[in-house]
Amino acid sequence: MRKILVIGIGAGNPDYLTVQAIEALNRADVFFIPDKGTEKAALRLFREEVCARFIREPRFREVVVPIPRRAETPDYRANVDEWHAAIEASYERLFAEALGPDETGAFLVWGDPAVYDSTLRLLDRLLAKGVAFEHEVIPGIGAIQALAAQHKIPLNRIAEPVLITTGRRLGEDFPRHPGSVVVMLDGTVSFTRVPEPETVEIYWGAYLGTKDEILVAGRLSEVCGEIERLRAEAREKHGWIMDTYLMRRVGGASEQAE
Ligand SMILES: C[S@@+](CC[C@H](N)C(=O)[O-])C[C@H]1O[C@@H](n2cnc3c(N)ncnc32)[C@H](O)[C@@H]1O
Structure with missing residues (x-):
C-alpha cells in the first residue's frame, strides 16, 4: 500500500x-x-x-x-x-x-x-x-506556539477561551470573543481597525523563529503605528511577510478574579 x-x-x-x-x-x-x-x-x-x-x-x-x-x-x-x-x-x-x-x-x-x-x-x-x-x-x-514562546506568554488567561481566526474575519470575531484571539493570514493589517484600541493588548510577531524575526508587544493604541511601519518596511525589504498576533481586552474578568 x-x-x-x-x-x-x-x-x-x-x-x-x-x-x-x-x-x-x-x-x-x-x-x-x-x-x-x-x-x-x-x-x-x-x-x-x-x-x-x-x-x-x-x-x-x-x-x-x-x-x-x-x-x-x-x-x-x-x-x-x-x-x-x-x-x-x-x-x-x-x-x-x-x-x-x-x-x-x-x-x-x-x-x-x-x-x-x-x-x-x-x-x-x-x-x-x-x-x-x-x-x-x-x-x-506552528506559528502560534512560536509566537507564545517568543513573547513568553501563555495563550489563554485563566478560565478564558482562545479563538484562532484570520484577518478577514477579525472585525466580526474580536468584539464577540470573551478571551484571547490569535490572528493569522492577515494581509490587510486588520488590527488597525479594532475599536477602543486603548483597552486592547497585542503580541505581534513576524518571521517567527527565523533570523529576521520581529516582535512587538504593548497596548494596541500605543504600538499599532509602530507595527504597521515595521510590517511595511519588512515586507518591502524581503518581498513577503508572515505575521501572527494575539490580542485581548486588558483586565479580562478572570484576570481580576485570580
Ligand atoms: C497558511 S498559514 C500556515 C500556518 C502553519 N500551518 C502553522 O502552523 O503555523 C500561514 C500563516 O501562518 C502564520 N505564520 C506562519 N509562519 C509564521 C512565522 N514564521 N511567523 C509569523 N507568522 C507565521 C502567518 O499568519 C501566515 O499568514
Whole structure:
C-alpha cells in the first residue's frame, strides 16, 4: 500500500523539527513540493535546508506539484472548493505517476498540518473518492506556539477561551470573543481597525523563529503605528511577510478574579 506522510516542519526555524519529523523525513521516497510561484521562494528554500540538514542518506525524489492561483470572486467558499478540486486532481495524478505501489510519499507542511493548511482536507477528499493510500500525520511547531514562546506568554488567561481566526474575519470575531484571539493570514493589517484600541493588548510577531524575526508587544493604541511601519518596511525589504498576533481586552474578568 502506498503511504503518505504529512510532516509538520515548524514555522521557520529548523530547530523546531521534532525527532518524529526527522525520522519521517528519512522514511520518504518521494517529496511532493507545492509550487506556489516566486513569492513563496523563501519557503521552498527552508524546505530544502531542512532536507539537507536532517536526511541522513539522500535517496529521495522530488516531485513538483503545480498549485493554481485561487479565484478572487466574492464567493470565498466556492473559490476555495474549486481551487481544492484542481489541487486534488494534481495529487491523484502525481500519486499514481510518481509513487510505486509500496513507496512512501511526503508533504512537508509549514508549521503544524492542523492549522490553516489544507493538505489533510485534500487527502480526505482523495480517500473519499476511493484513491488507495495510508497516511500518517506528524505534528509540528506552528506559528502560534512560536509566537507564545517568543513573547513568553501563555495563550489563554485563566478560565478564558482562545479563538484562532484570520484577518478577514477579525472585525466580526474580536468584539464577540470573551478571551484571547490569535490572528493569522492577515494581509490587510486588520488590527488597525479594532475599536477602543486603548483597552486592547497585542503580541505581534513576524518571521517567527527565523533570523529576521520581529516582535512587538504593548497596548494596541500605543504600538499599532509602530507595527504597521515595521510590517511595511519588512515586507518591502524581503518581498513577503508572515505575521501572527494575539490580542485581548486588558483586565479580562478572570484576570481580576485570580
Ligand atoms: C497558511 S498559514 C500556515 C500556518 C502553519 N500551518 C502553522 O502552523 O503555523 C500561514 C500563516 O501562518 C502564520 N505564520 C506562519 N509562519 C509564521 C512565522 N514564521 N511567523 C509569523 N507568522 C507565521 C502567518 O499568519 C501566515 O499568514
